[in-house]
Each structure stands twice: as structure tokens, then as C-alpha cells.
Amino acid sequence: DTEVTQTPKHLVMGMTNKKSLKCEQHMGHRAMYWYKQKAKKPPELMFVYSYEKLSINESVPSRFSPECPNSSLLNLHLHALQPEDSALYLCASKSGHYNEQFFGPGTRLTVL
């Protein structure tokens, strides 16, 4: 299994809602990432987990809360988001041997 899966594919939420994005990989990778991507722009790194511990937080607002329950799963909890948070949220995991990141298909989030 060489893929990263993300659910849901699409999410529409109001500014007062609480929702979660889910990411899963079964490649045995020990580093997992959350990125935010706006249209026609490169992905922007949000969080990095290494061996299930948060190792990088790129000054992301607290309305985004990551969680790594185990080495295969990565969640992103969303609360009180703003319309400008609408974007494609990408998850990735990294092969330790070659430092290659494998990207999931993303969750397209719309905040109303």
C-alpha cells in the first residue's frame, strides 16, 4: 500500500462548527505533515509530526489543532474557522530512507 488517504474529500462548515480532517497511511512512515494550499499557490507547511510527536508548528492559529493518535493516523481538528481558511488541506507522510514525501488527495474545505 503506497498511498496516503484523506477524508472527507470535501467539507463545508460554518464559522461556529467543529469538524475534523483525517489522514491515514500504512507505509510505516514515521513523519507526517499537514499543509494548506490555496489555488495556484504552493503548499504551505502547517505541522510536522515525527514519531508521533509534534516537531514543527509553523505559527498556525490555535483554531487548527493537530493530533497524531498513532503512527498511521493524523487528524486536524477545526474550530471557529474563518472564511479565509478555505483551502485544500493536504496530508503527507515521509519515507525516512529517501526523504520523499507522499501526498494524499487533500480535503477541500469551504468555510462559510
Added chain:
Amino acid sequence: AQSVSQHNHHVILSEAASLELGCNYSYGGTVNLFWYVQYPGQHLQLLLKYFSGDPLVKGIKGFEAEFIKSKFSFNLRKPSVQWSDTAEYFCAVNPRISSGSARQLTFGSGTQLTVLP
């Protein structure tokens, strides 16, 4: 910290034309180099990668890239483009590190390629 420059923001070609997209990086140490493609409405896909060895790397769909260390460049090429190559192309680098460590992948700003039928 490393940075990546893609100087061509939008390239428009006719089918069968040759393609070369520029990518330059700045980093003092050894790097891993990648080209990703994102077709309209789709996710990032790896086109090719360079870690070491032969600086001419062949990827999927007929793409290739050449690493020129002295120029800090990793340009993407394809001899004859197709309409289906219309997409956004991102160059990315990260520092070469020991196995098991997590490091940031730095992306260039992207190049939109439009191939006219």
C-alpha cells in the same frame, strides 16, 4: 534556510513543442530535489526526484530533469508536450539528512503550464 525559485510563472506552448521549466535553489548543504505536478482540481503527484548519482533523472510521463550542482539548478524538461500536460508544476527541495528525521520540504512558487491543442 533553503529557498526555491521558479522564474517562469506561466508558460504557454503548443502541442509537440519542447518544454524546459527552470528551478534554482539556495542551500549551503546537500539537498534532495523533486518536481511535483498538480493537474486541475487534483492533488500533488511526484514527477521525479533526485537524491544522488546520475544527475539526469527520468520521471513519469516522459519528463526528465537535470541537476547541475554548480548552478544550483534542477530544470524540468520534456521533448514534446501534450495537451494533457496542462497543469501546475512545483519544484521542491529538502536538506539531505539521516534516515528517520523529519525536515521541511520547501516549494517553489509554481509554474502554470498551458498546452494549446
